Amino acid sequence: SFFGMIANIDENMGKLERMLIDAGLRDNTIVIFLTDNGTNYGDQIFNAGMKGKKTSLYEGGHRVPFFIRWPAGGLRNPGEIAELAQAQDVLPTLIELAELPIPQGTMFDGLSLARLLRGHEETLPDRTLVVQYSRATAPTPRKGDAAVLWKRWRLVSNTSLYDLSTDPRQTRNVMSRYPDVVAQMRSHYEAWWAGVAPTVNTFSRLTIGSEAANPVLLASPEWRNVLLNQQYEVRTAPVKNGVWKIGVERAATYQFELRRWPVEADTEITAGLPPYEAVDGTYVEGKALPIAYARLKVAKFDQTVPVSATDKVISFTVNLPPGPTDLQTWFLDANRKLLTGAYYVYVTRL
Incomplete structure (x- = not known):
C-alpha cells in the first residue's frame, strides 16, 4: 500500500x-x-x-x-x-x-x-523555528516536546543538539561542545512558549453552515481530548465519547445525521461489518451494538429518540443561532447506558 x-x-x-x-x-x-x-x-x-x-x-x-x-x-x-x-x-x-x-x-x-x-x-x-507536538495520547501540548530549528542546528527535546552540516542523520549529540548555541536556542524556545502557552489548548472550531462547505462531516477523531484510534476503534467500539467544538457560521435550520458507520458503508446503526481484507492486512470485524436510543445535544437543543434495527441514520432538525457552541452525541442501550458516541455526524444547513 x-x-x-x-x-x-x-x-x-x-x-x-x-x-x-x-x-x-x-x-x-x-x-x-x-x-x-x-x-x-x-x-x-x-x-x-x-x-x-x-x-x-x-x-x-x-x-x-x-x-x-x-x-x-x-x-x-x-x-x-x-x-529554512x-x-x-x-x-x-x-x-x-x-x-x-x-x-x-x-x-x-x-x-x-x-x-x-x-x-x-x-x-x-535569520530565523529560528519551533516544531511543537501535541500527542494523541496526551492532547495538551507539553513544554519541551519540541524541536528548535536554527540554521544548521537542531535542538531536540531540549536534551540533544545536532549539527546537520556534519551529521545529517542526527547521530551525535554535541550539546556539550556548543553551550552558546544551546543557550540561544533555549532562550528562543522559552520566549516562544511564553507566547503560545496561554492559548495552547484553545481549540480551532469546526465550522458548520458555511457556503464554502455544506454539508460538513464531523468525525470522531475530532472529539476534544479523546483518542479514538480511527478505523480499528470504530470497528471494535470501545465505550468512548467526546465533544466537537464547532462554530455556527450563520443562523439557520440545520440537519444533523448521526451514524455509526460512514454513509458509504450503507449499514444499519446496530449492525456489525465483516472483516475487511486490505493490502497490508485485515481490518477486524465490525462489532454489532445493541443501540436503542440516540441523543443529540447542541447549543440549547437536547433530544433523545429511539433507534430501530433497520435505522442507518438518525436525523435531527435544529434551529441554531450563529456563534461558537459544543456538539455531542450518544448511542445508548435499552437502559440508556452509553455504548459510544456517533462516529460520523453529517451536518447540513437547510
Whole structure:
C-alpha cells in the first residue's frame, strides 16, 4: 500500500495537470505540492538519509518537500532553495504572489517567500523555528516536546543538539561542545512558549453552515481530548465519547445525521461489518451494538429518540443561532447506558 499510495498520488497529480492544460489554466495557476509530516511506513524503504518518521522530532518526522510552480508568475529558474521555511509561510507567500490586500493589523506566524521565489533575494532573514507536538495520547501540548530549528542546528527535546552540516542523520549529540548555541536556542524556545502557552489548548472550531462547505462531516477523531484510534476503534467500539467544538457560521435550520458507520458503508446503526481484507492486512470485524436510543445535544437543543434495527441514520432538525457552541452525541442501550458516541455526524444547513 505504501507504493500504491505513491502511484495514486502520481496519477492524480497527472489528472490535475491534464485538467489545467485542457482548461487553459496551467500557466497562470499556482500549484504547490507538500506533505503534512514525515513518512509513516516508508522509513525502512527510503527516508532521504534522515532520522525518524511521523511524530518524531528528528528531521524525518517534520521535514517535508515543498514544490511550487507558476509558469506565468515570474518565479526563478527551477532548483532547490536551501533556506529554512515552514508551513506558516504559505499563506503570506500566496497573498503576496496574488497581490491581495492585507487587512490592517493582520499578524502572521510565517513570512512571505515571494521575493525568494522570484529571485529578488537569495536568503531569508535569520530565523529560528519551533516544531511543537501535541500527542494523541496526551492532547495538551507539553513544554519541551519540541524541536528548535536554527540554521544548521537542531535542538531536540531540549536534551540533544545536532549539527546537520556534519551529521545529517542526527547521530551525535554535541550539546556539550556548543553551550552558546544551546543557550540561544533555549532562550528562543522559552520566549516562544511564553507566547503560545496561554492559548495552547484553545481549540480551532469546526465550522458548520458555511457556503464554502455544506454539508460538513464531523468525525470522531475530532472529539476534544479523546483518542479514538480511527478505523480499528470504530470497528471494535470501545465505550468512548467526546465533544466537537464547532462554530455556527450563520443562523439557520440545520440537519444533523448521526451514524455509526460512514454513509458509504450503507449499514444499519446496530449492525456489525465483516472483516475487511486490505493490502497490508485485515481490518477486524465490525462489532454489532445493541443501540436503542440516540441523543443529540447542541447549543440549547437536547433530544433523545429511539433507534430501530433497520435505522442507518438518525436525523435531527435544529434551529441554531450563529456563534461558537459544543456538539455531542450518544448511542445508548435499552437502559440508556452509553455504548459510544456517533462516529460520523453529517451536518447540513437547510
